[in-house]
Amino acid sequence: MxxxxxxxxxxxxxxxxxxxxxxxxxxxxxxxxxxxxxxxxxxxxxxxxxxxxxxxxxxxxxxxxxxxxxxxxxxxxxxxxxxxxxxxxxxxxxxxxxxxxxxxxxxxxxxxxxxxxxxxxxxxxxxxxxxxxxxxxxxxxxxxxxxxxxxxxxxxxRAEPPAEVTRAWRRLAATGGRLPVGELARELGWSRRHLGERFRREVGLSPKTAARVIRFERACRRMRSAARPPLAEVAAECGYFDQAHLAREFRALAGTTATGWLAEFPSVQDQGGGPAPG
The missing domain is CATH 2.60.120 (Jelly Rolls)
Structure with a gap:
């Protein structure tokens, strides 16, 4: 039962x-x-x-x-x-x-x-x-x-990560993944290449990929919130060009559709989605 x-x-x-x-x-x-x-x-x-x-x-x-x-x-x-x-x-x-x-x-x-x-x-x-x-x-x-x-x-x-990498992550998170990497590098006083090397060594992802994942995570949280806003609204709030752009990102990053993913936990509302590595 x-x-x-x-x-x-x-x-x-x-x-x-x-x-x-x-x-x-x-x-x-x-x-x-x-x-x-x-x-x-x-x-x-x-x-x-x-x-x-x-x-x-x-x-x-x-x-x-x-x-x-x-x-x-x-x-x-x-x-x-x-x-x-x-x-x-x-x-x-x-x-x-x-x-x-x-x-x-x-x-x-x-x-x-x-x-x-x-x-x-x-x-x-x-x-x-x-x-x-x-x-x-x-x-x-x-x-x-x-x-x-x-x-x-x-x-x-234990060894602290470079302060600039910490600052870079915080800026990406604060902007919901919308900050261009070139602008982030200028803020830090590093070249894009140096930022990418140091960031990837510590975090594992490139700054551009990290920004993409941060934005995607924000969209997922909005989708499974109690309000369950329309996908077009989520796309606009989270910085996607349109709903089709968000749908393509879902296929690329999740391997399924947004509606298919939400159906895996139909009763979950902003609870983290249960056992989900990542």
Whole structure:
């Protein structure tokens, strides 16, 4: 029997907000199928509370499929495809690109296009985290566990990314991905080539691709908001030429249509879309 979806959501403790933007808990039952994990401006950490997460097609199609209880998806500009048996139950964290260094000790650029088992980054602590989350009584208690465990992992003394790269990302995010890369380079006093090299080394994406993904993420959030605005309105708000332009971007970045993606979670309203690497 199909049950109504269950969600919990909150922001992490203030000390973690430079590294983590949001926690989302989800329990979804329904028919088995495929889910598209869309590109976004966040890395994604997922811990399953039942079963496994089965990524049957990686964002980088040259990489083999993975199946795990807990995993981290790096930034990407192509969809991950996830197979599920109709029961999806777990916790998803939206990580900032800076959070990869702070929590795992590696730059986000090393994870780009990949989905890796959390144990490869945290060792035995990955299993301990999964056990503690599974044993917690509810979403609030699980989010408290995440606050406690991640605060223990966070190390702000790890090598900081170049200040200019941080500033570049903030400018792209603040403008919703609309700032031309040439103008961004001039603001930083760098050439476009130097900006691209330094940015890609740290983040994993080029500034132009990052801007594209940031804009796309904003459009996706508007589409799944409670208001569910028309696609033409979303396109205008998010800086696309028209609805057809947004539709082409959806095909290119998501591997499906906007309406097809929304149908994967018909009851979700601004909840992060459930288990979606990226």
């Amino acid at each position: 199909e049950e109504p979806p269950e969600y919990g959501q909150c922001r992490p403790a203030p000390v973690l907000r430079r590294s983590v933007s949001r926690y989302t808990g989800y329990r979804i039952t329904g028919p088995p199928g495929l889910h598209h994990g869309l590109p976004s401006g966040h890395l994604t950490l997922i811990v399953c509370l039942s079963g496994t997460l089965d990524v049957v097609a990686m964002p980088d199609r040259a990489r083999p499929p993975v199946s795990s209880v807990s995993m981290v998806a790096g930034l990407h500009d192509a969809p991950a495809v996830i197979s599920h048996d109709g029961r999806q139950y777990g916790v998803q964290l939206d990580l900032t690109w800076q959070g990869a260094r702070t929590l795992f000790g590696v730059p986000a650029g090393e994870l780009v296009g990949d989905v890796v088992d959390l144990a490869a980054l945290l060792g035995r602590r990955a299993g301990e985290l999964a056990d503690r989350l599974a044993g917690a009584a509810g979403w609030r208690q699980r989010f408290d566990v995440l606050d406690h465990v991640l605060a223990g992992l966070a190390d702000d003394r």
